[in-house]
Amino acid sequence: MKRIIVDYHKLTSDILNLLVEKYPDGYAYNDIISFQNSSGETISAVEVRTQDTIYLVKISRKLEKTMDEFMEDENSFDDDNDFN
Numbered sequence: 001m002k003r004i005i006v007d008y009h010k011l012t013s014d015i016l017n018l019l020v021e022k023y024p025d026g027y028a029y030n031d032i033i034s035f036q037n038s039s040g041e042t043i044s045a046v047e048v049r050t051q052d053t054i055y056l057v058k059i060s061r062k063l064e065k066t067m068d069e070f071m072e073d074e075n076s077f078d079d080d081n082d083f084n
Contacts, residue, residue, distance in 0.1 A: 001052060001053065001054055002052060002053045002054070003053070003054045003056065004053060004054070004055050004056070005037070005043070005045065005055075005056045005058065006055050006056065006057045006058065007058050008057075008058060008060050008062045008063045008066065011057070011063075011066065013070075015048065015055055015057065016066065016067065016070050017070075018048040018049075018050070018055070019046070019048055019057060019067055020067055020070055020071050022046075022048050023046065023067070024071075026067070027046045027059075031046050031047075032044050032045070032046060032059060033045050033046065033047055033056060035056075043056075043058060044058070044059045045057055045058050045059055046059060
């Protein structure tokens, strides 16, 4: 299974949809995973999964705002980012 760390700026509409489905009321403290990246920085993220990939989405204020906006109008999300 692939593990991918995703920053707010690289969210796709598919990943954002997974986030909104898993955390419709937002995520709680116990949903947050903290780990150190290769640079030794502590990263906080929430996890969503597909059949073959685990996405760790970095937490930020912009992530919360984006999730809220996506829930309000899914068609307005700009999905210019694609990665695998």
